[in-house]
Amino acid sequence: MSMFKKVVIIGTGLIGGSIGLGLKKRRLAKEVIGFSRRLKNARLAKRLRAIDRVGSDLSVVQGADLVILATPVDSIVSFALKISRLVDKKCIVIDVGSTKAAIVRKLSRVIPNFLGCHPLAGSEKKGIRQINGEIFKNSICVITPIRSTAKSTVVKIKRLWQALGARVIALPAKDHDRILGFTSHLPHLLAFTLIDAVPRQFFPFSASGLKDTTRIAASDAGLWSEIFLSNRSNCLDALAVFQTRLLALQLALRKQNKKLLIKILQHASQKRKILK
């Protein structure tokens, strides 16, 4: 039996399209409808079998029992406001934005049955052509219920992500944003800066180290500027911690303090080996 009757995915990019593909492969929804500001994208999603049909305007959310907001972070709130008068009261609305505090605060005011989600399964390659129904397998999906979230909604959405292959962890939205500031936004900030700092004419002399370290710097500038801005204070905090540590390493190197240098590197190397 399907978990949902009518699912509408707003934003048929990498994440939205991959959810559609996963839902259809596993027959988790009777009908999956895709809506995109760019009709071309939604049509491509249909050709790639990520959705059953293209929604021509937002009124398509009427009668849906699940709406998934999968647009870039900065337009999630405006789409939520637009659909808030159209969706049934029982309809579950989730988003998949990379930052949660502001979105959860705003959306829980206008949509009665909202649950914030963040599947940690992106890629530096965005867009519908990269979709993959297995992208959530063995990944983590954070959900951010608040006090007023219906327990049945949490249970149902948890099952949805688990069916797509993810392990689900519930966190307050604020904690999510603080943590992701370190585990996702900080690495992105540094990768963008590192590639910026390396002179282009030195590129022929790069081994896998530079390539791996900066892979995520190929990510979309528009998407990531929105993510950084929507989690600004946590990003700045994480940057400050990083800078303090970098200054310590720099000082050890400047002073040729080999003992301290080895101690810092050893601690880091051992810590990295824990990260599987």
Add this chain to the structure above:
Amino acid sequence: MSMFKKVVIIGTGLIGGSIGLGLKKRRLAKEVIGFSRRLKNARLAKRLRAIDRVGSDLSVVQGADLVILATPVDSIVSFALKISRLVDKKCIVIDVGSTKAAIVRKLSRVIPNFLGCHPLAGSEKKGIRQINGEIFKNSICVITPIRSTAKSTVVKIKRLWQALGARVIALPAKDHDRILGFTSHLPHLLAFTLIDAVPRQFFPFSASGLKDTTRIAASDAGLWSEIFLSNRSNCLDALAVFQTRLLALQLALRKQNKKLLIKILQHASQKRKILK
């Protein structure tokens, strides 16, 4: 026909062992002998068919036509001094250290037929168990001849690396160190610092971004402290450039200057896409 009759590899770790394996697979040497401070390592190299036999002491370099110094950076010079009185005048001696200026300066004084080399083909996994005769395929090997280097030596060593699958580029040692300060040492410094800055309890919330960005932080602390110290001023220069760029990004974020933020990220993202 073999390129060399008697090759002695001093230091049978990842790089030394992989060279041995590559030489033997391609029948580039009649005999490959391995020497290691730890007899156990050399014996393991023999079992893994990276060398034909184990050299019990350094006098084994007598009569060799190629000696490869493949120990950690800090012991290359002391080994070179020890073998300088033992090797034939015609014997070519190369090293494979990650920094070149100091090594080339010192070794070219004591060894008549020396050529500095740096195959850009390491891994965060060190040690003989990781050896791979194909590790140099499609990689770059920098060679650092000086004015007095015999042309025949350059030609022969170039052919050796090419036979192992590498593309060879000749550079002055100083240029090598400056470039690698950016393309290799800076990414390592940042990866060590990043993993240090991320609280361990946040690790469960990390996606591929953090993992890729810090993969090289699992590298050996002893090896890397030596590399950083032996290329200290270039590392500090690269760090200073990075910090200036990071401050610019940080300021754009702090001031919520979206236009500037997008501009910085866009430039970085486009630049990263050039790095193949």
